[in-house]
Amino acid sequence: MTLLWYPCIFFLYFSFVKLQITDIDTNTTISTRLSDIFETDNSIIKLPHVTILGALTSDEHSKILQNISTYLSKDLYISSQSFILDLNPLLTVLKLCEKGYTSGAKVIIADHITDDDNDLTLNAISYVSDFYHIPVIAITSRENILADKALHDFIVRLVPPYLYEADAWFSIIRKLKYTKVVLIYSQEEESRMVALRFQMLTYDSDIQIERTKEYGPNTNFTSLILKLTTEDRLLARVFIIHTRHKDIDELLLAIVRLQKLENFVWIINERALKSNSSALFDGLLGVKLHDSFTEENLLIDATQLIVNTFIKFLNSSSSFWTENISVIDCLSVEPWGNGKDVYQALANTSVENGKTGNIAFNEEGDRIESLYDIINIQYGQPKVVGNYRSNTDYIKKC
Template identity: 75%
Template sequence: MTLLWYLCIFFIYFSFVKLKITNINITNIISTRSSDRLEIDNSTRKLPHVTILGALINNEHIKILQNTSIDSNKDLNISSQSFILNSNPLLTMLDLCEIGNTSNAKIIIAGHMIDDNNDDDDLTLNAISYVSNFYHIPLITITSRENILSDKALHDFIIRLAPPYLYEADAWFSIIQKLKYTKVVLIYSQEEESRMVASRFQMLTDDSDIQIERIEEYTLNTNFTSLILNLTTEDRLLAHIDELLLAIVRLQKLENFVWIINERALKSNNSAFFDGLLAVKLNDSFNEENLLIDATQLIRNTFIKFLNYTPLFWSENMSVIDCLSTEPWIYGKDVYKTLVNTSVKHGKTGNIEFNEEGDRIESLYNIINIQFGQQKIVGFYRSNTIMLENDNAKF
């Protein structure tokens, strides 16, 4: 509801008020043009130029994108203009429109501003996605992992370099198959994000030897003591809640069970962890610096395919993000479709390809085992391939 209010204000504001160009704090905006450093003969031909609009969380990330995007070859120039995200979605949209209008950027790279109270509800990123959808500007998100951003009914132009939490279910499924377990109890909360993961896991178990014996959907008022006491000794469980883990230890439901928790649970109350817990966690190579480098390479590989497009596509006199207009970019859908079908081989975070929803297909996860109260890596999972070091795992 809050997001809808911001979007309503955005629409009304930019429909009636002429946007004025203001001086922008140099610490928040860093612009670089690769043509300033390019030593070529421009008297015969001006190279096509792509400006990336960066909406990032700090100056360090802006500098990384700046250094990464200072690039050119015999066919294409790339540069970037960036600003620091504001926790106020309306102010972020104001910056996005102002800088997007003056920079003639053709694509957006957005970071992820995490709310300490709710890391699944990034209103700022949703606001950027709204502008992206309205003007048909492709939006590459580098670290956001919320499942809802894969909903194309809401987010038409998002490309995701980090996989949504949804795909943890694939890793869980492979771990259970590898360990030759066949019975599972699935425990998850009523929130939409958890339901999406649970639904995917259930889908994966169809036509497999894995049987989901029970499904427990809990609320804030769930009695975990009662839930745990009713488990059988043959159950294999998936869960993610501090209170549940504490109940497991208190009731000594540790033997004859294998407990698998999700990645967000690993960031919660470590005192609730007990030896034998399993989890998956996105590999540390998926950090902001590597993802920004890979995003720039993806953009380069995409726009190279447009070199023979009409000169209007490459015009630097036409603003793609013009918030005084209600007209979307006429080439935006073509660029988005090409992005989805473009790959990066041997990137900093591995090979990059996307499904039709714009979600990354291949990602690398660490398989985590809690041993002596500490998280220990006992294997890896990548795209239906699991490497589990059984000698090091303790369940």
């Protein structure tokens, strides 16, 4: 229902946005900095200009993007304008339409506010970008639903969806030479998707999933864990758990209460591992994105990706580079004519040796290669014991 509601939001507020920006002089020329205009033989030669629209979480990140965008290219003049995201997706859409119109931006870099499924700001941005064919680079959003191109057709992501931690589990278990596992997951869609991906990875492999258990609301975790760990015919000693945030404490405490720590290997999902729950016990394993995936580094890599993309259009007609044409115009019902070409170029562009590693995308617009830390809880604290690089056989012990 939420996904169906957002197209309605956009059109319900179309008239409101129109009232807010109709006083803008459409003949106004988007400003440029004279310091980036070159004088040769009394003539002025201006580089092709790309404006990035930042949908960010703080003024600090806006300043970082502004500073980054001034020095990355000799062939393009890159500038940026930003607005601060609002937890109210309607206000986010309004800000996007206003700043998008006045900036003349051709691409959006989008952050998100909270790391949970209740943060729907990127969904709101996505529906506007889909309508006007504006490419979006998401720098922190990892929800699995964003990979659905039927709903989000103009997004690429610099961070992998949580779905891909199943690949890390599979590689770690193979490295440790375990062949039998138990898979426990919640009824929520994200858990089901991760569990399904892990099951698919084990097909035609030497890893056998001996039991799968999908749990629902109000599950008695003590009974669940006791039944699985005492089953006579069960040979598996590796338990993989993908749990909801609100279930973490109760589930982990059930394992501790039953004293099922020493004879089993427990692997838990990334969101649970990052929760800093007091119930995290020694020996727990999991993965999380490497510490290089900071917002500053992601902004740098996103800007470099934009430079690498728009360089491909240097020989395009002058109309492509016209600065005073707003491609995000919420007074119009016409999408940007070049938007699809720019998105396809973006999705097929790479960055080598970026701040967060090598960047390239699959058909869903998701990043192909990402570096993870392998985490082990020791003395109640997370300790990095190795690294894993997705879509490779790279696993390194620290």
